[in-house]
Amino acid sequence: MHPTPTSRQIRRWRRNLADERAEAAVYRELAARRTGEEREILLALAEAEKRHQEHWLALLGPHVGRPLRGHWRTRGLGLLARRLGGVFVLALAQQAEARSTYDADVDATAAMAADERIHGEVVRGLATRGRMRMSGTFRAAVFGANDGLVSNLALILGIGASGASQATVLLSGLAGLLAGALSMGAGEYVSIRSQRELLEAANPSPEAAAAIGHLDVDVNELALVYRARGLTAEEAQAHADTVIATFSASTVIAPDGAEGDHEAIGTAFGAAASSFCFFASGALIPVLPYLFGAEGLTAIVVGSGLVGIALCLTGATVGVLSGASPVKRALRQLAIGFGAAGATYALGLVFGAAVG
Template sequence: MPTPADPGPGVPADGATEPAHPTDVPGVVGQRRSVRDVRRWRRYLADERAEAAAYRDLASRRTGEEREILLALAEAEGRHEQHWLDLLGADVGRPLPGDRRTRTLGWLARRFGGVFVLALAQRAESRSSYGTDADATPSMAADERIHEEVVRGLATRGRNRLSGTFRAAVFGANDGLVSNLALILGIGASGASTSTVLLSGLAGLLAGALSMGAGEYVSVRSQRELLDASTPSPQASAALPDLDVDANELALVYRARGMSAAEAETHARDVLDTYTAQTVIAPAPSGDEHETHGTALGAAVSSFLFFASGALVPVLPYLLGLSGFVAVAVASGLVTLALLATGATVGLLSGTSPVTRALRQVAIGLGAAAATYVLGLVFGATVG
């Protein structure tokens, strides 16, 4: 994870001193120990300490298996810390703070510890420079790659719990921002009065929010019903004692669920040989599928509220009494800020670049609104 900045030639910063052993690196025969090397190692050391502390802080907010996994990650960072301590020897100097990103991660871990923090940790692990640093061992570079996957797995649990409602919230907010801005700009460009623009914006807010809420409820409810229809029937287990072992039609169940004919025959015979009253044909869904899609009511309410809040943003200038080009400029500016925020949030949660996702949201949103504005100008000119 550590990615120290190149300090450049000259005297080391942050209180570093000239190397105590300027000829060789301890344990690495024949390799000269430069001021730059010492500074880089001290930065690595500071980052490893900060990362280990962040994982311990995250572990303190969890229980069970997740806590054990996070503590194991902190222990692994401690092994990396020891590597840099061994290299530095007498040049370890006073402790340095971790880099800005690592310190931010630690601060968030101490105060929040949710899926957003895990997503940040996942992204931080992906930035490790150990793979290209000759002073880091291959096992350390491999550790960092595996750490990224471990954190990704932990973050995925939280993403699954959030994704249904979160998807509805993000989609609702962005749809409200873009659709209502496009509506207001299109009507305003056609030459309509300020009161007409305001009324259209409020009508678009209410109609869109109701439509989004109803649509999300039907969508999520239908998806859950499809998942329920795929859940094995518990009554089927009652038929197991009466099955003909030679015909073994139970094998057809497993073949229908994706096993090969040979695997299905073997598994079905094993099930019948070890049958108990608790035996079931196939395990019921764990609930992850339902968590991924969220509850129908939760998605509907979230979509309604976030669409309404997004659609309100471009209406605000008109509610405050602005009109004409000033209202258009203010509405566009407010929507741009909101799109930047939602795009960055999606980027953080997905473990990707928040800047890239934010700019993508702005480009798509303002592009759609600009197209509608041009159509409004054309329509207004035609009518006139």
């Protein structure tokens, strides 16, 4: 017979039960927005959370009481899952699993603590799929937004500190916005296109694959192809023997995993468009005070404040999607951006004093 639980234990068990219910609801919401294997995985995670609920229900017995609401973070995650879904919510769910306290909870079993760790890795795997799909465009977007914020703020601060008129600062900011956005878009297009062409050049030739069926089974150089692509002599020979034995019209000459569609790189047009749009939107922010008639120190302070907020949001977003601390990434982004802008402002003061 179990001893009567204390009021503190009952509160903690009820809280754990509420959190498990809320987490299961998040996975069901995410599953509702997916099909195929990902849907099955998410529903399996929800079922695992149900097993944890049964543990706390068994401990509570008659003390279960009215259902409590889950932690505000989990409830917020459920709201995002209903509205958004996608890699952003999965990244947040990954962090939520990492915050599990079952390792230190004397009333949670070792299996439950292990479950939470494994759940985190499962969600990490699902989030990684999304990260791979968006990584090329996302990199261009983050780089474009950050560059637009910092470079145009630095440009405006430098020109403003030199004593230039409001009209001059405004025109310089708009010119910097347009020139920078066009340059970033063109640069991303050329960069991604060149990278994809280099990787495509490494793909096996279809003509070489077609020749496999005519190779001498006893003496052939197919194993050399796989050795040239990184396999050991034994692995290459074994793979060559398998390919020869199972040859068909659809056979490819690359070893398993050597070919890919370069999904993580993204498309040249997508990266260019993302970089152009995000650079322009970032570069517009420090110009806004001047567009609304502000000038001098007021425009500098307001513009810098707006850019600071935008830098923090950009850094926090990167932190969430990468599974890192949003606060640390936000502060890092802020320090780098303001450091570059501050240096340009100091140079503007120096040049302004020299000209004066």
